[in-house]
Amino acid sequence: MSTYDYDLFVIGVGSGGVRAARMSAQYGARVATAEEKYMGGTCVNVGCIPKKLFVYASHYHDDFSEAKGYGWLSHQPDFDWTTLLANKDKEILRLNGIYEGLLEGAGVTHFDGRARILDAHTISVGDKQVTTDKILIATGGWPTKQSIPGAEHIITSNEAFYLETLPKRALILGGGYIAVEFAGIYAGLGVQTELAYRGPLFLRGFDDDVRHLVQSELEKKEIALSFESTLAAVEQMPSGALRGTFEDGRVIETDVILAATGRKPAVADLGLETVNVAQRENGAIIVDDQYQTSEPNIFALGDVTDRIQLTPVAIQEAMCFASTQFAGKPQVMDYNDIATAVFCQPNIATVGLTEAEARSQYPAIRVYRSQFRPLKHTLSGSEEQSLMKIIVDDATDRVVGIHMVGAEAGEIIQGLAVAMKAGVTKAIMDQTVGIHPTAAEEFVTMRTAL
Ligand code: NDP
Numbered sequence: 001m002s003t004y005d006y007d008l009f010v011i012g013v014g015s016g017g018v019r020a021a022r023m024s025a026q027y028g029a030r031v032a033t034a035e036e037k038y039m040g041g042t043c044v045n046v047g048c049i050p051k052k053l054f055v056y057a058s059h060y061h062d063d064f065s066e067a068k069g070y071g072w073l074s075h076q077p078d079f080d081w082t083t084l085l086a087n088k089d090k091e092i093l094r095l096n097g098i099y100e101g102l103l104e105g106a107g108v109t110h111f112d113g114r115a116r117i118l119d120a121h122t123i124s125v126g127d128k129q130v131t132t133d134k135i136l137i138a139t140g141g142w143p144t145k146q147s148i149p150g151a152e153h154i155i156t157s158n159e160a161f162y163l164e165t166l167p168k169r170a171l172i173l174g175g176g177y178i179a180v181e182f183a184g185i186y187a188g189l190g191v192q193t194e195l196a197y198r199g200p201l202f203l204r205g206f207d208d209d210v211r212h213l214v215q216s217e218l219e220k221k222e223i224a225l226s227f228e229s230t231l232a233a234v235e236q237m238p239s240g241a242l243r244g245t246f247e248d249g250r251v252i253e254t255d256v257i258l259a260a261t262g263r264k265p266a267v268a269d270l271g272l273e274t275v276n277v278a279q280r281e282n283g284a285i286i287v288d289d290q291y292q293t294s295e296p297n298i299f300a301l302g303d304v305t306d307r308i309q310l311t312p313v314a315i316q317e318a319m320c321f322a323s324t325q326f327a328g329k330p331q332v333m334d335y336n337d338i339a340t341a342v343f344c345q346p347n348i349a350t351v352g353l354t355e356a357e358a359r360s361q362y363p364a365i366r367v368y369r370s371q372f373r374p375l376k377h378t379l380s381g382s383e384e385q386s387l388m389k390i391i392v393d394d395a396t397d398r399v400v401g402i403h404m405v406g407a408e409a410g411e412i413i414q415g416l417a418v419a420m421k422a423g424v425t426k427a428i429m430d431q432t433v434g435i436h437p438t439a440a441e442e443f444v445t446m447r448t449a450l
Pocket of ligand 1: 173203340341343
């Protein structure tokens with residue numbers, strides 16, 4: 001046992017920090033954590049969880065109108081934003097408590113307050129100082145905003161979860177996960193919504209068929225999509241409304257402008273200048289495959305390393321870290337074929353390579369694609385389309401990419417991600433008997449390559 005107060009001090013109790021602290025303590029380490037904001041980090045408080053609850057809330061709009069085709073003839077009910085906020089806050093409070101209980105149950109000592117590194121083995125939290133053998137930085141990320149005139153009137157996802165009133169109109173900046181997810185949330189809740197993205201087509205990095213289908217589906221929901229469009233200035237008018245001026249001179253009036261233009265590592269005021277921790281230009285902490293920084297006893301994982309900003313990635317990294325450092329079982333994380341979902345409406349889920357990536361990596365590929373109107377919508381009246389796509393390396397028959405746009409895409413792709421991890425071939429998918437009638441069976445019935 002070391003002579004330090006703790007074997008491990010974890011700064012930040014988000015998804016990665018809590019898992020690392022808990023697992024390390026379970027392996028016998030004396031562990032402390034510190035957090036100045038909320039228990040559970042971005043995911044629980046201002047990310048995945050409240051976002052998904054908002055997505056569910058907004059989807060009732062379609063559910064109510066589609067129910068008519070099934071004989072439910074009552075009027076569409078009114079929506080009450082304050083009820084949603086209150087219930088969402090209650091659920092978050094419950095989850096905060098669960099996270100607190102998990103740390104307590106594992107015997108972790110938690111400090112409320114901002115931790116600062118004083119030297120490689122000393123940390124201060126408020127007026128307390130403690131020593132530790134190892135430090136793990138798991139402080140996550142923070143949303144960014146453009147530096148344009150009037151930027152103080154622009155909100156980020158952090159504030160979007162706490163708006164006192166639901167805006168009538170909203171402008172969303174960006175074309176990534178948060179932008180398309182909030183576009184769907186706002187449109188579903190009846191907000192007149194515009195999404196403005198700087199490039200020719202949003203969702204850069206996703207398969208082109210996915211991007212085009214999501215574009216047409218969002219347009220069907222009357223979300224105004226403005227591509228090649230960059231906001232240049234914002235001013236607040238006497239009425240309280242916001243006037244946004246774009247670089248091409250276009251002017252719009254709206255009630256809320258939400259920047260969903262990426263997140264940066266949360267490293268400010270951590271005391272990193274007192275130690276030898278190398279960082280990238282954007283502040284991201286540089287680590288090796290054991291999450292070790294250039295200061296040998298300081299480690300970092302999750303969004304603060306700015307690699308793949310996903311909760312399950314941070315959690316897996318934390319498990320590898322704890323096992324390597326405190327269980328004597330070194331583990332290196334496999335970053336290949338990480339499945340992900342975007343909860344726009346309809347959802348996107350994807351694992352592996354896009355068609356364009358596969359074409360550049362393999363001499364020959366086969367592409368299987370199916371686009372259809374799901375059975376449910378034959379009566380619901382909805383014109384929503386689903387897309388399923390499989391990309392196969394022709395030489396080995398290995399499936400190298402699977403993509404879906406459609407209801408519950410994340411739920412469907414999760415299982416297929418396991419198959420891909422196990423090296424599934426197209427022949428095995430062909431031998432798999434479908435579950436009928438489901439949308440997912442399409443993945444095992446596509447036979448003709450494009
Ligand atoms: P993303 O990286 O997904 O998207 C950022 C978007 O903003 C891109 O369209 C990007 O354009 C654009 N952008 C970046 N900088 C500027 C700028 N200076 N001016 C104008 N536009 C700009 O970030 P998000 O903020 O949407 O989300 C952050 C991360 O959080 C995601 O990458 C994801 O990892 C994670 N997340 C995951 C979710 C999930 O799992 N469902 C949900 C929400 C977030 P371009 O493409 O041209 O660079």
